[in-house]
Amino acid sequence: MEPAQHPARIRMTPAARRVLDAAERLFYTRGIHAVGVDLIAAEAGVTKKTLYDRFGSKERIVVEYLAGRDERWRLLLGDHLDAVAGQEPAARILAVFDASRAWAAEYGARGCSMINAHAEIEDPAHPAYAVITAQKAWMLELFTTLARETGSSDPGRLGQTLMLLHEGALVAHGLGVLPEPFVRAREEARRLLAGG
Template sequence: MVETKQSGPGTSEPGSARQRILDTASRLFYESGIRAVGVNTLAARAGVTKVTLYAHFGSKDGLVAEHLAERDRRWRETLARVSAASETAEQRLSAVFDGYEEWTVADGFRGCGFVNAGVELTDPEHPGREIIERNKDGIRTWLTEIAEAAGCPDPSDVAEEWFLLLEGAVVRATLRQDATPLHRAHRAALRLLREEAGG
């Protein structure tokens, strides 16, 4: 199941200092890269002191992890929304592609924020790595559930092929600054679904 955002210790009230820091970090990390953005810049852009930033997140690594966790929550909300009216396996699969396209276009074709972060966070012990893996595993799980519902003989294998189509199409769309690769990958995924479910 796709989880929706919950209130709690890890969330922030709109307009709070914590939320301003998180919003600023999310924008700058995605636009400029995690390593390129320092704590001084983050604090200044958010209109807070470094002491305030550290009080809320503990460290830059903590802020990076929370940025990724917030991005993951927003992605899950998007997937739940675009899938809400889907009844068939085809509709549910199409909704995933719609969600990917929505994010790719809205993000200005800058690529997948989780992949971009993964390239920078080379330390396997970095707290952000677990969140990146959780995001990608969540997508695979969602796709596997669609393949199972469609009656595919090997749902996990089909899901992995869909996942590769999605991720590869995002890279190609980013390079071309054009959503066409996602449309082509979508058609290929539907063909695979029909072949597998019909077999």
């Protein structure tokens, strides 16, 4: 898997790491707009001056939060794809759904951080907007590439359909409206790939 293409990352001193860890926990559980720098600094055990010295702005903390989650997701997904290397192309597609289920169990009780952030950040000028949209564009390209490997006559359409199944499972998981949405989406993807 290629590395994530994000803006230049901030060098993580111990204080910066504490800020980012606190921000990630707070942003994910409470929402980005609901969390201010005072709370982040207090939770991290640093002064606001230290927070601003390391990050410069709350917006930059949001960028680091989302870019860090995206990088960890890509690593976990890469491990899942590597585990089925050499198998039939359909197995690689299904591995994406398996990776999402594993990610959600460990890091995603409240759904997809990118989808959640996009609900709060609609302005394309916000520095985190590019991280959000790039992550989803990357996922669509991944599904399209994997669809092409199956020999599909229309890999673009198949990639889009797989993306819709995947994103629907992410949203359903975050909302808690369906039991085992990743298992269900994986089964629908398997049927689609089998032509049934």
